Amino acid sequence: xxxxxxxxxxxxxxxxxxxxxxxxxxYFLMTKNKGYTDELIRLIGSISKEVTTCSKCYRxxxxxxxxxxxxxxxxxxxxxxxxxxxxxxxxxxxxxIERSKAYQGLYFVLGGNVPILDKNPETKIxxxxxxxxxxxxxxxxxxxxxxxxxxxxxxxxxxADFVRALIKPLIEKSAQPIKITVLGRGLSTGTELEYSDSxxxxxxxxxxx
Amino acid sequence: xxxxxxxxxxxxxxxxxxxxxxxxxxYFLMTKNKGYTDELIRLIGSISKEVTTCSKCYRxxxxxxxxxxxxxxxxxxxxxxxxxxxxxxxxxxxxxIERSKAYQGLYFVLGGNVPILDKNPETKIxxxxxxxxxxxxxxxxxxxxxxxxxxxxxxxxxxADFVRALIKPLIEKSAQPIKITVLGRGLSTGTELEYSDSxxxxxxxxxxx
Amino acid sequence: xxxxxxxxxxxxxxxxxxxxxxxxxxYFLMTKNKGYTDELIRLIGSISKEVTTCSKCYRxxxxxxxxxxxxxxxxxxxxxxxxxxxxxxxxxxxxxIERSKAYQGLYFVLGGNVPILDKNPETKIxxxxxxxxxxxxxxxxxxxxxxxxxxxxxxxxxxADFVRALIKPLIEKSAQPIKITVLGRGLSTGTELEYSDSxxxxxxxxxxx
Amino acid sequence: xxxxxxxxxxxxxxxxxxxxxxxxxxYFLMTKNKGYTDELIRLIGSISKEVTTCSKCYRxxxxxxxxxxxxxxxxxxxxxxxxxxxxxxxxxxxxxIERSKAYQGLYFVLGGNVPILDKNPETKIxxxxxxxxxxxxxxxxxxxxxxxxxxxxxxxxxxADFVRALIKPLIEKSAQPIKITVLGRGLSTGTELEYSDSxxxxxxxxxxx
Numbered sequence: 001x002x003x004x005x006x007x008x009x010x011x012x013x014x015x016x017x018x019x020x021x022x023x024x025x026x027y028f029l030m031t032k033n034k035g036y037t038d039e040l041i042r043l044i045g046s047i048s049k050e051v052t053t054c055s056k057c058y059r060x061x062x063x064x065x066x067x068x069x070x071x072x073x074x075x076x077x078x079x080x081x082x083x084x085x086x087x088x089x090x091x092x093x094x095x096x097i098e099r100s101k102a103y104q105g106l107y108f109v110l111g112g113n114v115p116i117l118d119k120n121p122e123t124k125i126x127x128x129x130x131x132x133x134x135x136x137x138x139x140x141x142x143x144x145x146x147x148x149x150x151x152x153x154x155x156x157x158x159x160a161d162f163v164r165a166l167i168k169p170l171i172e173k174s175a176q177p178i179k180i181t182v183l184g185r186g187l188s189t190g191t192e193l194e195y196s197d198s199x200x201x202x203x204x205x206x207x208x209x
Numbered sequence: 210x211x212x213x214x215x216x217x218x219x220x221x222x223x224x225x226x227x228x229x230x231x232x233x234x235x236y237f238l239m240t241k242n243k244g245y246t247d248e249l250i251r252l253i254g255s256i257s258k259e260v261t262t263c264s265k266c267y268r269x270x271x272x273x274x275x276x277x278x279x280x281x282x283x284x285x286x287x288x289x290x291x292x293x294x295x296x297x298x299x300x301x302x303x304x305x306i307e308r309s310k311a312y313q314g315l316y317f318v319l320g321g322n323v324p325i326l327d328k329n330p331e332t333k334i335x336x337x338x339x340x341x342x343x344x345x346x347x348x349x350x351x352x353x354x355x356x357x358x359x360x361x362x363x364x365x366x367x368x369a370d371f372v373r374a375l376i377k378p379l380i381e382k383s384a385q386p387i388k389i390t391v392l393g394r395g396l397s398t399g400t401e402l403e404y405s406d407s408x409x410x411x412x413x414x415x416x417x418x
Numbered sequence: 419x420x421x422x423x424x425x426x427x428x429x430x431x432x433x434x435x436x437x438x439x440x441x442x443x444x445y446f447l448m449t450k451n452k453g454y455t456d457e458l459i460r461l462i463g464s465i466s467k468e469v470t471t472c473s474k475c476y477r478x479x480x481x482x483x484x485x486x487x488x489x490x491x492x493x494x495x496x497x498x499x500x501x502x503x504x505x506x507x508x509x510x511x512x513x514x515i516e517r518s519k520a521y522q523g524l525y526f527v528l529g530g531n532v533p534i535l536d537k538n539p540e541t542k543i544x545x546x547x548x549x550x551x552x553x554x555x556x557x558x559x560x561x562x563x564x565x566x567x568x569x570x571x572x573x574x575x576x577x578a579d580f581v582r583a584l585i586k587p588l589i590e591k592s593a594q595p596i597k598i599t600v601l602g603r604g605l606s607t608g609t610e611l612e613y614s615d616s617x618x619x620x621x622x623x624x625x626x627x
Numbered sequence: 628x629x630x631x632x633x634x635x636x637x638x639x640x641x642x643x644x645x646x647x648x649x650x651x652x653x654y655f656l657m658t659k660n661k662g663y664t665d666e667l668i669r670l671i672g673s674i675s676k677e678v679t680t681c682s683k684c685y686r687x688x689x690x691x692x693x694x695x696x697x698x699x700x701x702x703x704x705x706x707x708x709x710x711x712x713x714x715x716x717x718x719x720x721x722x723x724i725e726r727s728k729a730y731q732g733l734y735f736v737l738g739g740n741v742p743i744l745d746k747n748p749e750t751k752i753x754x755x756x757x758x759x760x761x762x763x764x765x766x767x768x769x770x771x772x773x774x775x776x777x778x779x780x781x782x783x784x785x786x787a788d789f790v791r792a793l794i795k796p797l798i799e800k801s802a803q804p805i806k807i808t809v810l811g812r813g814l815s816t817g818t819e820l821e822y823s824d825s826x827x828x829x830x831x832x833x834x835x836x
Contacts, residue, residue, distance in 0.1 A: 224443065
């Protein structure tokens with residue numbers, strides 16, 4: 001197999017990329033100057049060395065020069081509000097929350113969603129790591145609210161149900177009460193009432209202000 | 210112009226219908242039996258006679274045999290909660306709210322939206338009729354909350370701003386306090402966090418429960 | 419059921435129209451003046467009386483004042499080239515051909531397509547009427563070419579195969595030779611080579627000029 | 628800027644990739660094992676060394692061990708029919724033609740299209756290289772037909788016009804006649820007559836068979 005074909009095969013594994021676009025990526029790289037490809041190679045190579053998973057929230061974060069640092073900048077930021085723990089599916093969801101600048105608490109990244117009718121749901125997300133984190137937070141005694149920030153889709157709701165069942169027994173052992181909340185439903189930007197489902201309208205009504 | 214062409218021209222005025230689909234409607238009618246077209250003709254003919262605008266909420270409603278009835282079934286329903294008045298743009302929005310079975314109050318249909326930068330915004334919706342309705346409700350003394358149920362779009366928000374400015378001076382004259390609320394923003398069904406704008410996330414966060 | 423609901427039900431049967439758009443049609447009609455609805459009613463009513471199926475090509479055509487006329491304007495037009503007979507699926511296909519002004523021959527409208535794996539394919543199109551037409555054209559002795567103008571889709575090709583099998587035995591009885599042709603395949607306007615299937619490229623190559 | 632952000636910036640330059648998908652690529656790479664990323668790095672690095680532009684047709688091709696080879700496998704293949712020269716825009720177009728297995732001649736890759744109203748059209752494609760190639764082919768005396776295989780889009784047609792004007796004076800000097808042809812227009816696979824433009828129908832009719 002020639003290198004054009006081989007590289008296209010690798011690009012085909014990129015999320016959302018089919019065989020044609022994979023090939024276009026390869027042709028694209030052949031037209032780029034050495035500066036660009038060298039930088040691309042350097043970054044792909046270093047990303048696994050320069051990026052690691054935070055030992056506390058499990059999101060990806062760049063390794064700093066101090067090699068003993070195991071927690072990401074958010075987990076280490078003492079200005080963040082440790083009374084809140086937000087549980088998200090993926091790093092990209094956390095990015096979206098951070099972009100909104102509306103949340104000042106801490107995070108936990110599940111690493112995925114729990115598919116419906118899955119036989120081993122606990123293996124699809126960081127179940128064990130989440131249990132450990134919650135247990136530890138209870139010991140520390142600062143946690144007051146866990147916010148389930150999952151997609152408003154069937155899979156997201158299924159994941160929320162699974163997580164709630166997982167953490168409920170744990171927080172019942174907590175000395176101080178810990179609330180579990182979910183993101184508010186309602187009209188998202190751009191939504192027209194006419195095309196909204198009853199579920200959304202119900203939430204929008206009860207959440208009016 | 211032949212009748213096929215003429216009828217297609219009329220169908221072209223239907224909302225969302227282009228010349229090709231208009232023609233397909235015409236061909237479709239030519240394949241239907243007389244029972245169907247007779248019923249269609251009868252209903253189109255009677256809709257303007259059998260349907261009228263409610264004198265109170267301005268939605269369309271079927272005229273009953275008692276010709277003195279000027280109000281629709283919802284406005285006449287004594288079980289509806291007269292402490293609430295919901296303001297919507299169009300009949301279809303009201304249909305969506307009623308489908309949700311989440312609202313038991315009364316309505317007012319604006320008849321449209323207020324376009325941004327419009328020179329005569331007060332002519333685009335039933336401004337005068339709304340003022341009269343609010344004034345009358347204040348006199349009756351039952352009204353406690355006005356819910357602005359408008360689209361979560363730029364135009365919808367502009368309409369909400371216009372309506373609020375219109376009714377605020379009126380409700381300030383009320384003896385008992387009247388709240389103005391808007392539908393809650395948040396994640397609507399099917400929304401993925403990753404693709405949500407900051408506005409929606411902010412609302413979803415503050416509306417968590 | 420109220421008239422709004424009843425009329426929406428009828429509109430729901432229109433090709434490509436769902437329940438929401440059907441309802442919007444009804445609300446739309448309620449906002450139109452009497453001139454529009456009266457004209458709409460008149461045309462829907464007369465379309466079955468003023469339009470009939472051509473006894474020769476089976477397309478719909480407006481009945482003229484001379485009630486003895488059974489053939490459409492194209493079939494009666496002595497300037498059309500009777501050596502060509504084009505077979506199309508539907509009236510809309512014929513409209514598209516006429517718009518192109520590239521064809522001067524006569525037509526036959528099948529009234530549909532033959533679905534794949536259909537048990538009674540001969541009942542899905544005007545099989546009998548087509549056989550009669552071809553037989554008659556052979557008797558007249560003018561016909562020289564039959565053009566199968568069907569969609570370049572799997573169903574269209576299946577219909578073409580069915581029609582060819584149906585008319586082949588008939589034209590073999592003809593004294594003078596009659597050709598059966600199909601529309602040329604190739605790049606249609608807007609097509610990019612990169613996304614073209616091999617079938618299309620093969621045809622485009624053999625049809626190069 | 629952290630490495631996650633930096634790598635995402637590079638991916639954003641990939642054809643058809645926006646900021647969100649670029650970021651998803653980065654996160655994707657962080658979840659892949661070292662085997663995959665090492666191979667990706669190796670291939671990106673070698674693609675510029677292992678791939679070169681054919682000195683005859685200008686397509687990209689893998690460099691073989693014999694470093695003196697300057698022509699691609701197709702240009703060196705003595706079984707290809709040298710009486711045909713096909714002119715395409717890009718490598719991906721050539722891939723599509725090869726996939727169809729319908730063409731056995733040689734190629735020339737322009738490297739792009741000529742945009743409409745462009746001030747320096749000759750700089751947008753390999754004008755000079757094309758002129759040289761044609762001149763050389765005329766000297767050799769084998770060339771009989773030049774096939775313009777460009778997109779059936781406005782830009783593709785404009786490029787065809789430009790190329791024709793460029794090569795016409797050259798082939799007029801040829802001792803033996805050289806034809807210039809273009810790919811046949813017609814119905815491409817999946818096309819429905821009803822939605823076809825007159826241009827396509829005209830071509831499909833004249834190309835019927």
